[in-house]
Amino acid sequence: MTRSDSTTSSSIIKAAGSLRLHYLPKPFFSRQKSSELVASPMDWQGQKLAEHLMQLPLVLFAVLAFITGYVLGSFQTMLLIYAAGVILTSLIMVPNWPFFNRHPLNWLDSSEAEKYPKPQPANLGMKKKTSKK
């Protein structure tokens, strides 16, 4: 009973999500399959890409800002160019864009996992004996 409930409810939610909200990055809505609840919205390749997308633009904007400020003789110009760079970089790497999730991890579907019982811890019997004393 529980298995059929989860699949029907998740498929309805997924359909609703894809109809209206699929173009938004994931933090703005949180309809996920039960199997996706454990996984992060961004995969490993995406995290690496996000880190590079942060480091490279920030350093480039810093170099550009310093050279421009020095040549023009204006400290304020340097700060403004750098601030623009920080805002631009935050827009491209902080939200959870879909291109960060192009290599998603395939978690085992919950219906498959239920077919195989979880291994029980072996020392459960021994623990009960010592607590009685």
Place this chain on the structure above:
Amino acid sequence: MHSFVYRANALLTFAVTILALMCAMASLSDNFNSPSPTAEVQVLNINWFQKKPDGDDEVSLTLNISANLQTLFTWNTKQVFVFLAAEYETPKNALNQVSLWDGIIPTKEHAQFWIHTTNKYRFIDQGSNLRGKGFNLTLHWHVMPKTGKMFADKLAMTGFRLPETYR
């Protein structure tokens, strides 16, 4: 990099660290500036020269101070603090410095100036050693940066002398 908050934190930390490095580089660039300031001071008049009731000497001067400190300014200069000090020697102290006037120069355009004034601060000795005393008028300046190291220097102008008797 697995969540929004984590990435935002990483971005802000990295951005602020890079900003600190940029400010350090801006301060280091001040060392490439070789300034050539000029200054001239004239004592137009000794207004009065008295011994105060507590025993200390006091002088009032009218000064004419002209200077060109424009080469001190760099892209990393916030303002230049300038003051004129009378420097002389007494039997008790090897060096006495008394600040007579100071001012703040906010921009390069204001750094070439000419000022005709009495001493802004009182010229008082610790004792009564000023009769006939020869003294220097030294213009000191502190170049205050927007970020980083402050540079200070001075220019001594010699040959001034106070009268032998009180007036």
